[in-house]
Amino acid sequence: MKDTIILGIESSCDETSVAVVKNGREVLSNVINTQISIHELYGGVVPEIASRNHVENISPVMKEALKQANVTLDDIDGIACTYGPGLVGALLVGVAYAKALSYASGKPLIATNHIEGHIAANYITYKELKPPFLTLLISGGNTQIVLVKDYTRFEILGKTRDDAVGEAFDKVARVIGLGYPGGPKMDKLAKEGTPNIELPKVHVDGLDFSFSGLKTAVINLHHKMPDINKADLAASFEKNVAEILIENTKKAIKETGITKIALAGGVSANSYIRKEFSKLQDEKNIEVYYPELKLCTDNAAMIASAGYYNFIKGNTSDLTLNAVPNLKL
């Protein structure tokens, strides 16, 4: 069978990324230009600045991706771009670029959901992974337990009722003075601490989550006791989050009878959460999958992989495609 080569474009937040992926699983290139050092100055992503930087970066990043993959546009079968969810101005840059490229090259455009991309990151790391399986999607904008029925069919079994886990990590990090991006800094600091601080665990019915109570409790504690050991606080926060995630994952496994669980999204890079999920794998007859670290956070290879599965189903778009900032799975 002829190989299918997809060009992926990602610009939903503060990473401009273009990738070339063969048959949905083999990464030929995955160029990521991160704007972290720019937004760090402001303590978070400034949407307008993100859009401007995407405009500047997208052409060179695309050229570099083609060069590293050793292909030209002629070799590409389809152009997959993230059209949501994300920051509207940032998304528009990738969407407009992909549309122009599709028009100029005559190659089909594949509108790709960023969340599907995070799930697809696992297909790149685990060549043998096939649906059905469960996904615990833990990112800056989403926290969901998803039943992946097929490559393009999903059912959300549970979701956060307030903050996404990554959002809670980032807000706690900001208040305790770690700055942006909070998640990786909390991860590092927590390793120096002991999880010995009692924090409230918010239980929600079914498979839903709630993290805002925990976040507020940590922030209030820090305000009341400014000398509190920050490393212990970070470790206690992480432990609490991991317990909630594992509790709901176990419930989802019990309810569905599906024992394969794939982690996805930026927070799945967290070393403590990965370690705790590995224990779950050791304890029970459960298979846990984690994308390699580079594929946990935003990148275009995962978009090209998700795009590939839509492309082979015939799900292509026309040039009326627009960005959808609050797109759901």
Ligand code: KG4
């Ligand atoms: O998936 P992602 O790159 O963007 C979205 O699609 O939302 O996730 C970004 C989130 C941020 O909240 C960031 O702080 C968090 O993932 N994150 C982490 C770690 N690395 C990234 N959170 C905890 N521990 C980490 N090591």
